[in-house]
Amino acid sequence: MNTTHPPSDRTRVRRGAVNAAYEPELVRAIVDAAYICHIAFSDGQGVHCIPTACWREGDHLYIHGSNGSRMLKQLMAQDACVTITHLDGLVLARSAFNHTMNYRSVMIYGRFEAVDEVEQRSTLDTFMDHLAPGRRFEVRGGNDKEHAATTVLRIPLAEAACKVRSGGPNDDEEDMGIAAWVGELPFVQLRTAPVADPDCEAAAPAYVREWASEP
C-alpha cells in the first residue's frame, strides 16, 4: 500500500509545516528504525505518556503487554496518539533563536485493537525477528500460559504525520556576518559491544557477532 494518505484534521502539521510529510514509506522507515514509542492516552486521572516497545508488521504498529495493564485496557476504549522520535543532531546557527535540532519523527493517531491468538503468536515472532533475527528458533517459545496472560494490540498507520529536519542552520540574511561556528553536531544510536551474561555458555550467533556498529 503506497498510497499517500491526505492529512486528517488531527495530522495536518501547522508548526514548521515545511518539515511535514505524509508518505507511507517514510512512516514505515521511521517506525522500523525504532524499538520503542511513546503513547499518549487518558483515563480518569488525566493524560499519560508511556514508553513501550513496538514493532511494525504491514501497515500496523504493534505493542504488547500484560492482560492486566491499565494502559492496554484504556487503549482499546479510546483513540490514542503514538509518537516515535529519532534525534539526529543539534543545529548551531548564527543567532540564538535560529538554533534547532535535526530529527525524524512520526505521530500516529487512531484506535488500537487486540489481535486474536493466532495473529498474536505470529506477530510476536515478527517482534523477536525485529530484535534479533532468527533468535526465535534458539530460545524457548511462549507457552500457552504466557500467551494467555499477554495482550497484543495494533494500530493502523493510516492516520500518521511525519516531521523530518536535516542539514545546517537557516540564518537570517542580516546575521550572515556573525563569525560564529555554524553547522550540525550529530548523534547516532550506536550499537556497542554485546555483554554476555556471566553464566552464558553458548557461542554468539551472527546477530550478536554483528551487533556492534563498529569493530
Add this chain to the structure above:
Amino acid sequence: MNTTHPPSDRTRVRRGAVNAAYEPELVRAIVDAAYICHIAFSDGQGVHCIPTACWREGDHLYIHGSNGSRMLKQLMAQDACVTITHLDGLVLARSAFNHTMNYRSVMIYGRFEAVDEVEQRSTLDTFMDHLAPGRRFEVRGGNDKEHAATTVLRIPLAEAACKVRSGGPNDDEEDMGIAAWVGELPFVQLRTAPVADPDCEAAAPAYVREWASEP
C-alpha cells in the same frame, strides 16, 4: 532539594514496580541526559503526544515555543504528562517472554506555567548552555521581537516517577539449561564528528572540537 517525594496516585508505578524509583537526584540525572521529551496533553480533538526540546533549571523542566503554539496554550490550561526515555539496550533471555530492554525513563505529572520575561531571558541562556556551553557569548542573542513572540513554560519535577532497568536477563530456573546466547545488546547515543556549514569561516570552539564521543 534532596527530599524524596512519596509517589502520588498518578506516579506510583504498578507494572514492573521493582524498577521504579522516585529519588529527585535520579529524576534530574535522567532529565539532564535528554535534549527532548514527549508531552501528552489533550484538546478538543483528543490526546496528543508531541516531542519537543527541553532543559532543566533547578527543580523544573522547561520547554519553549511560539506564542501561537496550540500545545503551549493547552499546557497552561490542563495537567500534562512529560516523559523522557533513554533506551540503553536489548536484553536477550533464554525464553521469548523473558526478553526485555534496559532503559532509564522518567514521567513527570503536573501543570506547566509561563515564566515572566526576565526569567525567560535567563533560562533561555541556560538552554543554550545545555546545548553548547559558552555559545551564547558568540551568537546574536534574542532581540525584543523574538523574545516577545516566544513563550517559555516550566513544570515542577515534584510529581515524578522513574523506571530504570539495567543488567542481564532474569530467566526462569527451568529454562537455565537452554543453550542460547544470553546477555545485553547495548546502545549508546554517540556524538559523531561535527559537520560545519559550507559557508562557515569561524574556527571550531571547544564545545565543537570536543563534541564527538570518540576521536
